[in-house]
Amino acid sequence: MAISRTSRYQRNETALVPDRNGQLQLTVMQRLPVDQSLRVSDYRWRAAERVDAVAAQYYGSETSWWMYAEANPRVLDWTQPPAGLQIMVPRGVA
Missing domain, CATH: 3.10.350.10 (LysM domain)
Incomplete structure (x- = not known):
């Protein structure tokens, strides 16, 4: 998943995270504030x-x-x- 350079999530990382059915979904991870x-x-x-x-x-x-x-x-x-x-x-x- 490419995050657009103009997106507010451009500095976030992505990871495969299981959904409620156990299927892996590519997800934008939350960043901690700095x-x-x-x-x-x-x-x-x-x-x-x-x-x-x-x-x-x-x-x-x-x-x-x-x-x-x-x-x-x-x-x-x-x-x-x-x-x-x-x-x-x-x-x-x-």
């Missing part, structure tokens, strides 16, 4: 802006919006963020 320092930029959401467009602007990939979603857990719905919403956009390990 301490890290991130450089972040503050960003204020504009009206009619889309999550994929902001991700493309900051990360070069429309599917990488999960990176700023993970950094802003207080935002529960990313389908239509309200104009004026202030978020942190992580830029990599410092």
